[in-house]
Structures are given as C-alpha cells and as structure tokens.
Amino acid sequence: MPSDHNQPQESLPTSKVARAARFAKTGLKVGANYVQHYAKRAVGADSAMADLHQANAEELYGTLSEMKGSVLKVAQMLAMEKNLLPPAYAEQFRQAQYQTPPLSGPLVVKAFRDAFGRSPQEVFDEFDMSARQAASIGQVHAARKLGKALAVKVQYPGVGASIRSDIAMVKPVALRIMGLKEETLRPYLAEVEARLLEETDYKLELSRAQAIAAKCGHLPHLQFPSYYPALSAARILTMDWLPGQHLQEFQATSPSQQVRNQLGQALWDFYMYQLRELRQLHADPHPGNFLFSDTEGGTVGVLDFGCVKDVPALEQQQFLALLAPDTLGDPARLEALLTEAHVLRPTDPPALRAMYLRTLRQSLELVGRPFRQATFDFGDPAYLKSLYALGDDLMQDEQLKQQREPRGSAHFVYLNRTYVGLFSLLTELGAVVQTGA
C-alpha cells in the first residue's frame, strides 16, 4: 500500500467499530509479518529485524492514513520523538502529510448555516465552493468581501469529538507494536491530546493568532494575516488571503541566495523571539503553514496558529541552557542540566548514565551547532548529512535500542518537534542565517 500514501482518501471507516476493525486488521497483518520473519529465520533465510520493522511500519501506516487525522497525527508526533520508535516507523510517519477527505459543498453550507444562519454566498460577496487546499483538520476556501481577498478555513465536523476516542484506540496498538510501557507513554499522549483538542477550537486559534501577530509585528520581513472575528466561529476561521507560495513552489522559481537568506533569517528570528521572549511557540513549522514571496527582498507569511505551545519557564530555561554555546565544553554542567531535566536519573547505573551522556553530547554537538556560530549555513549538505547520520547511528546503537522509553519532560515533545521542523525548513531553503546571539 505505500504507493497510495499521497492519494486523497476516498473512503474513511465510519464508526468507532469500523475504525477499531481497521486496527484489528493491522494487528493481524503485523502478526503475520512476525510469523513470516520467524519462519524465514527458521529455514535459515536472512530476514533482518530492520526488514520486519519496515514491513510493520508500512502496514501500520497504511491503516493510519485511512483513518481520520488525529490518529495519524498522534503517530506523527510520536515519530518526532525518535527514540520512541524504531527507525522504520519514524521514517514512514515522517512522510505522512496530514490529510482529511474534502468536505462536500453541502456540508460547507451547513457549517455556515450553523454558525451564522446564512449560506457562505450570503455571508461573503463571493465564495468559491471548491476548496483551495487542505488545512490541518478542514479545508481552505477563497472568498471575497468588500473587495478584500479572504481565506476561509472550514473544519470537518465531529473532529473534536473523535480525538479522544481515536487516541484511546491508538494507545494499545502503539504500546503493542512499539513495545512500550503504558506509564511511559501516558504523559506524552496526554500532551498530544491537549494540543490536538486545542487545534479544533478556531476561536482560540483566532485570539492566539491575533496576540502573536501583535507581539511579533515588529519583526522584519514577516507577514501575518488579519483575522475577522465577525466572520469566524468555532468551526470557521476567516483571515486575509496572504500572497506568496508554499515552499516547494517557491523554490521552483529559483529565488536568489539573498532572498533565501532573508527568508531564513525572518524564520529564525521569529522562532527565537517566540522561545526567548514570548515563551509561546507556533509549534507546527510544517511547510504548509508558511507562504514565501520575494516582496521586499523576501517575506514570510505565517499561517495556522492551531498548534501553539506555551512553554513553562522552567522548561524554557533548561532548553536554552542546553543550547547555550559553553554548555557543551563543560561536561559537569551538561550532566547537571540533564539530571535537572529528568533525562538522566539518579537511579541509572553508571554504564547507562555514561551511554546517555555520550549520545546526548553527540546530538547536542550537532543540533546546537547553529547556536554556537555567528552565522550558519543551513544549505551545507554536510550538516544535513551528519544530522541524518547521527539519527541512524543512534538507532543502530545496541545499548540505546534497549532503552526505548522516552525521557525528559513531555513539553520537550513540542520543543523538539518545533526545532526539527524549523531546521528542515531552513535546510530546504538553503539559507545562511545569523544565528549567534
């Protein structure tokens, strides 16, 4: 089924029972993969464990992508925490783009009637019934009112109601297939569920978007849409239609290095400002949430404030301290910081502790590299390659493989996800960014 991944979904299993049935089917197939694996080994054929993970991951992914988004999203987020998942799973989920089937015209009309008592054509001067693009849990329509071009996000009905049951369903499967313990996964799933539920609340998104836009308005080369509360509701969000293209299309126009640098800088400054000053992160740096244009030498439009992470002061301090340039050269300080962040535990045997320290030092050396230099070239293929290589090395590490439990605060799920996303945006842009404080 892997070849179907990019196809729009044509059918969704409807009821909880039907969805549960899909899961049961996956369980069976995964079971079959194991049987094949052991059968092959019994007859002496070489069936690597990696092959098995690969087969299982594809099976699981095929199932998840048929289900409504939240399950897939949970899986994707877990995949961000790389040490939770064998590499094959992580690889499969990373490819995943969040998809929901398009809403039918009548359902869009109904959403408007529910919210405003009028049809979209009456609310706006013009309203295009065919969606322009999929949003995280709905779709975006183009509209026009009083001469203004608007983007109208309409949410799929019942998303909020099904998130809880979806997570409850994904949990046992995740536990079984990934071989994790229930109590290990619980805080992470709770964190993910909280964010997902927030994401269904467009009223909240509107107020956050306005707040963040107001606070970041002074940063150069960023553009935030205006939001229109009178034209928005719990499931409808109306904002300006921003000019610009998505990253891939924009890259296809081969923008100059200068433009790309300015865009990268704008993104970098935006995230640093959020982390350092606001302690609030636009925690979904998915390429679909940004629009790029070469206006004024490069302008980034920021969309979608559905996933905003408030970072507690303590976690912010820990995170910044870990990335600080001098931490790496001071093993005692690093160890103290990691203990404080509950990544290292006092109960860990010395060998395990040493292993964690070694691997974390390694990752920090790489991930923190941009923070230790005045300017950093994200376009440098060597850097990207060593990032990937590091991931692979960590996955190959026999000792580490046995330690598949997640460590550290659940808040780090979103911090990590944010920085992984930001770095991959910057590397794709190939931007040279002034990163030093």
Add this chain to the structure above:
Amino acid sequence: MEASALKAAYLDYVRRHGHAPKTVFAFADAQGISESEFYRAYASFGALDRELWADFGRDALTQASQEPAWQGYGAREKLLAFYYTLLEILKNNRSYALLALGRSQRFRPAVIPRVLSKFEDEFKRFVAELLREGHGTGEVARRPMLEDNYGRLFLRQLQFILLFFVRDESANFERTDAAVEKAVTLSFDLVGRNTLDSAFDFGRFLLHKHE
C-alpha cells in the same frame, strides 16, 4: 380550522405532553372544533403523524433547493444538501422525532416506524429524480435489473441516518453530520461505475468466448 393549524396544534401538544392526546374528541374540543371537523382533515392521529413527517421532507427539499449553491450541485451533493437541511429541521423538532421514532424503536428495533411511510414515498420520488439526473452526469452507472433496487438502497440510507440522529449524543449532533457525509459518499461509490462493473464486464467477456 385549517389542516395546517391542526397540525401545528398537534405537534405542540405532543412536544409538551410527551404523548399523543388521549382521544380525538379531547384534542378537537381543546381546539374548539367538533370531532367530525378533525376527521375531515385527518382520519387519525397516525395519519397526522405521517403528514407531519412528509412535511419535514417537503420543507427540507424546498429549503435546500433555495440555497444559492443548489444549481451547481450534482446528484450526490443534492442528496447531501437534502439530508443536512432535513437534520436542521429535525433538530428544531427533535423532541417530537424522538417520540415518533423512539416509540416504535423500543418494540421493534429493526422495523422502521409507519409514521415515515408517506415521507418515504416522497423521498423515493426525489431519489428517482436524482438517479435520473445522475445518469446524465455519469454519477450513476447503468446496471439493468440491479438498478431497480437503488431506491431501496437510498431508503435504507435515510432510515440509517434518522436512527443515527435519534441515538446521536455528540454536541450539536456533529457525528450525524459525519455519518451523512460518509453514508452518501459510500452510496454514490456503490451506484457509480466501480470495480463491480469491470468485474461483471470481464465475466461476461469470458463467458462469450466459449460460445
């Protein structure tokens, strides 16, 4: 007294009391009319119930077709629009709908209440019209013999949706909306040209080869 006023008074009574009036006499008397005047409009409360449901269906179709987007809709979207409008109307009359559908559900869960019979007749005509239109737009495949059963398929769908609505406990009945969306998509996937037709075609080809 007008038949429509009688209907409204009856609906009001059932919603307030949670049951039909005990006798036609008592009801007619409360409306200030004679019992025989009631019978001139309706033979029984049952007939009145059927008329009320037929009204829901008619209103839904009228309202849905007044929607600006209606003209641009294909058969699938017209059916969706009909269902959504119907559900809006039923939401305003949910207490009555629960009584009318729930009552018979308790005794014969698999059997669809008789109160729907008139509504269903009109719904079948609407669906027949949609299917004809669907032939034109290619949304509905031509399948001699099999085709005659489509009406019943959509009738089942209507019943499924009504019962889903009756049992739905999600806020603003959003789960019913999702159910409608999926049920209609499925039904049009079934009546549209699909694997079945290709398989049938292939089978026929193989048979012909041996003649």
